[in-house]
Structures are given as structure tokens and as C-alpha cells.
Amino acid sequence: MAAMFHLVSKRLHHFLKPISASTTNHVYLFSSSCVNSTHLSDEHPPLMNLFKSHGLTHTHIKNLITDHPGILQADLENTLKPNIELLSSLGISHLNLEKVISLRPRILFVDILQVVELFRAYCFSDNQISTIIMKYPVLLTYKPGKYLKPKLDYLISIGLSSEDISRLVLAEPTILTRSLENQLMPSVEVIRRVVGSESRVLKAIKSCHRLLGYNLEKVLEGNITILTNHGVPRSIVDKLFYIHMNTLLNSNGRLTKVVVRVSDLGISPKTNTFILATRVLSSISDSVWERKKDVYSSFGLSEENLITLFKVLPSCMLISEKKINKMMNFLLNEMKCTFPCILKQPLVLLHSFEKRILPRWSVLRVLISKDVIKKDISLLYAMRISEKRFFEKFVVKYEKVRGEKVALQS
Known part of the structure; x- marks a missing residue:
């Protein structure tokens, strides 16, 4: 080991100098003379030319040698050159080549x-x-x-x-x-x-794809036992296995905590909602729940309101805070919907604001302003129906009645 260190130090002597007398003796920086690529080329011209021919800059080469001085000992003709040429032939760019070598420099020493x-x-x-x-x-x-x-x-x-x-x-x-x-x-x-x-x-x-990397006897079978012990029918567990397997790959302790919490909300373990709620709570942290609860609360929803919403639409807590804010603000303040109305059509919260809510509202707003439809129509229902149904019910139908064209924006 001492001989190896001496040899590498000797080869690097031309490249390196101590930072200062006050710093650790073993910490080095490249000398200012090293900035000039001529010095490196003079010391190891074949090595330098090889790296440069594959797109590595002087800085990349300098960093590689500093971090991995053993590269100077690599067999240039039999391993280093063939390996670099092979990596380049696979389409690995010079930037990625430098990253790959830095992550695992040993690839330059093996076949x-x-x-x-x-x-x-x-x-x-x-x-x-x-x-x-x-x-x-x-x-x-x-x-x-x-x-x-x-x-x-x-x-x-x-x-x-x-x-x-x-x-x-x-x-x-x-x-x-x-x-x-x-x-x-x-x-x-x-x-x-x-x-x-x-x-x-x-x-x-x-x-x-990551399924085979787990201790499935402990994690997967353990979690299935936890769910069945809490009254979840095996048929519903099987659905979860195929629809959202990640839920069953939580630690046993994490899933137990989540299942108890869902049970405490009063959701029946014999329903699909129980599994959906379990999936949601197992995928977000307590802090994320609190942040999203605060956003809903800012629009006047009480703790009880939020639990009611979660029980009918667990996915309401998977929506980003930004989208919650945008959707609730628009539904309550622009469309003048009430929370009971939203609770009847909660899926509206999952739709795209830009691609569905806003374009459809632009059509409905025109029809309402012209007294073609009543204000008390189920606006949220209109947001939920299919594109074809909406076009037939609110565009084509009233285009004929009024002799005017109301454009449905995409």
C-alpha cells in the first residue's frame, strides 16, 4: 500500500500542490500551472489524448485524476482505451462518460x-x-x-x-x-x-418492477395478514395487489398505523373506499395531510367537512395544494357552488382545471347570461359528463334554439 501511494504521489507531483501550510497536509489542489493543458499532455500524452478524443474537457480530466488517481495506473492499451471506446460506441456522451467513470472508476480496470x-x-x-x-x-x-x-x-x-x-x-x-x-x-x-x-x-x-427486491414473506404477506385481520375481504385485497401494489409494500408498522386510522374514520373495511383511503394515507405523510387540510380549511371547510369529503373521495388528498387552492377558489367564488353541491359531485375536483373546468364554464356562463339555461342547473354535473355528452347537451342543442354558436374551447 505504501509503495502504491508513493508511486501515485510521484506521478501526481507535477500536477498538485498543497493548499496552504495551515490546511491538512493531505489536501491538495491543482496548481495554477495545471490549468494549462500542455503540462498534463507533456506528462501523460496518450492518456490525455484518449480522454480528449472522446469529448472530455481539460477540467473533466483534471477532476477525474484528482478524485481517482489510480486511473494513472490503468493499462492504457488493454483495458482503459478499449473500455472508453466501447462506452462511447454505446452512445454515452462525453458528459455522461465522465459521470459514469466518476461513479465507478473501476470500470476502467476490468473487461x-x-x-x-x-x-x-x-x-x-x-x-x-x-x-x-x-x-x-x-x-x-x-x-x-x-x-x-x-x-x-x-x-x-x-x-x-x-x-x-x-x-x-x-x-x-x-x-x-x-x-x-x-x-x-x-x-x-x-x-x-x-x-x-x-x-x-x-x-x-x-x-x-421493484417487487422482486423486497422481503416479500415479511412485507407482502405480512401486510395481507394485517388487512384481513382488520376485516378486509381477500377479494378486495387482491384488487389492491393489482391496482396499487405499492400500498402492500409499505412496512408492516406503517400499514398497521394507516389501517387503524382509516377504521377510526368509520369507513367499512368491506368496501372499496376502505382500500382507496388506505392507499392514499399510506402514500402521504402526516405533514402533507396537515398542509392540504389547511388549504381546504382556508375556504371554510371544517374538520368534519374534510373528513366527509375524504370518505366519499379519498383522492381529494392526493391533489396538489396548488390545484386545491385553484379549484376551490373557482368553484366557490366564480361558479358560486356550495360545499354540499361539491360533496354531491366530488369527482369535479379531480378534473383538469385548464382543459375541462374553465372551457366548460365559459360555455355555461354564456348560456346563463342569455337566460338559455337556469342558474340552478347542476353545474358540477355538467363538468363531470363526457365531452360528447356535454357538446350535445350544451353546445349543439342551444346553437339550434338560439341560432347562435357557442364555442367549446379545448
Whole structure:
């Protein structure tokens, strides 16, 4: 180790100088003479030319050598040059190349071609391979035959297609670093116990790419037990598994707390609303709930009003604070709706303000001003119906009656 440090220090001597006598002796900065690329080129011309030929600037090279001086010891012809050329051929730009090397400099010292060729053999495109490398470059340092191939073969053996596997690895490249015997295979067995058929196993894995990375025996099966113990029918739990699996991947403690809270609100565990409420509360923090409650409260909603709204539309707490403010202000102050009216048509809160609420209101407002329709018409109902139905009921119909055209803005 001492010999290595001495050798690297000797090579860097031309590049580095101490910051000051008052600073730590081992902290260095590049000397002002290093700003001139000529000095670096004179010291290591082949290395410098290689990096520069692949788009790395003098600053990038300087930073790389400062942070990873071992690069100076890399075998230029047999590993460093072939690896950099391979990475560039995959479409990794000079900026991303610098990031990848900085994240995992060891890729310059090993034969990364073997890993790339393995991915190609399993039908990964070069574009997909480059994306995986940029997301998780450490995979290039794994022995492909020993660590990567067995996992890819296993994924094929359970019925995943090449396209399925490439999507899975693109989304969660860390899946290939998991133990085959201790993680992947046990996880698939748990999924089998939960869903019952091979086709559903594949459906589950494809719908949630990070599923195989969990301790499913503890997390997934534990959470299913928590829900059934609180009276949730298994049929409803199964719906949750496919519709919003992330809820079942919360820690057991977190889900228990949420389920108790939903039960305390008086929502029946035998309803879909119970699952929707559980999903919402498990995906937001207490502080987020309080902030959104404050926004609703600013429009006069009491705690009881908010709970009532949440019980009929749990998703009301997934709306951004900005949109809550915009929607409530418009419904109450511009359209003159009341909270009881909103409670009857709560889905209006989920619609796009710019694409639906505002354009439709511009049509309704004209019709009201011309006494074509009454003010007490269910305006919120008009906001909820389909585009086709709205056009027929409020545009085409009254265009004929009045002989005028009311434009529905898009």
C-alpha cells in the first residue's frame, strides 16, 4: 500500500500542490500551472489524448485524476482505451462518460466487453445497455457468467420474455445484484402463494418492477395478514395487489398505523373506499395531510367537512395544494357552488382545471347570461359528463334554439 501511494504521489507531483501550510497536509489542489493543458499532455500524452478524443474537457480530466488517481495506473492499451471506446460506441456522451467513470472508476480496470456482450446476447439493445450503465455502472464490474447470466436465465425460466426482462432491468438494474437463491427465487415463491397462477405471477412482476427486491414473506404477506385481520375481504385485497401494489409494500408498522386510522374514520373495511383511503394515507405523510387540510380549511371547510369529503373521495388528498387552492377558489367564488353541491359531485375536483373546468364554464356562463339555461342547473354535473355528452347537451342543442354558436374551447 505504501509503495502504491508513493508511486501515485510521484506521478501526481507535477500536477498538485498543497493548499496552504495551515490546511491538512493531505489536501491538495491543482496548481495554477495545471490549468494549462500542455503540462498534463507533456506528462501523460496518450492518456490525455484518449480522454480528449472522446469529448472530455481539460477540467473533466483534471477532476477525474484528482478524485481517482489510480486511473494513472490503468493499462492504457488493454483495458482503459478499449473500455472508453466501447462506452462511447454505446452512445454515452462525453458528459455522461465522465459521470459514469466518476461513479465507478473501476470500470476502467476490468473487461467490460464481456458484460456488454452478455446483455446483447439476451436481446438488450445498445441504447438499453447504455441506459443501464448510466443508471447503475457497477454492473460492468460483475463477472457476467457467475453473477449476471444465472439471474437472466432464471427470469426466462419463469416465463418472462426478452422484452419483459429488458424493461425490468432498465427500471430496476439493481435486481441483477440480488442473490438468486436468497432473494429472487424466494420472492417468486411468495408471489405464487399470493396470486395462485403462473400468469398472475408474471403480471405482478411486470406491473411492479421493484417487487422482486423486497422481503416479500415479511412485507407482502405480512401486510395481507394485517388487512384481513382488520376485516378486509381477500377479494378486495387482491384488487389492491393489482391496482396499487405499492400500498402492500409499505412496512408492516406503517400499514398497521394507516389501517387503524382509516377504521377510526368509520369507513367499512368491506368496501372499496376502505382500500382507496388506505392507499392514499399510506402514500402521504402526516405533514402533507396537515398542509392540504389547511388549504381546504382556508375556504371554510371544517374538520368534519374534510373528513366527509375524504370518505366519499379519498383522492381529494392526493391533489396538489396548488390545484386545491385553484379549484376551490373557482368553484366557490366564480361558479358560486356550495360545499354540499361539491360533496354531491366530488369527482369535479379531480378534473383538469385548464382543459375541462374553465372551457366548460365559459360555455355555461354564456348560456346563463342569455337566460338559455337556469342558474340552478347542476353545474358540477355538467363538468363531470363526457365531452360528447356535454357538446350535445350544451353546445349543439342551444346553437339550434338560439341560432347562435357557442364555442367549446379545448
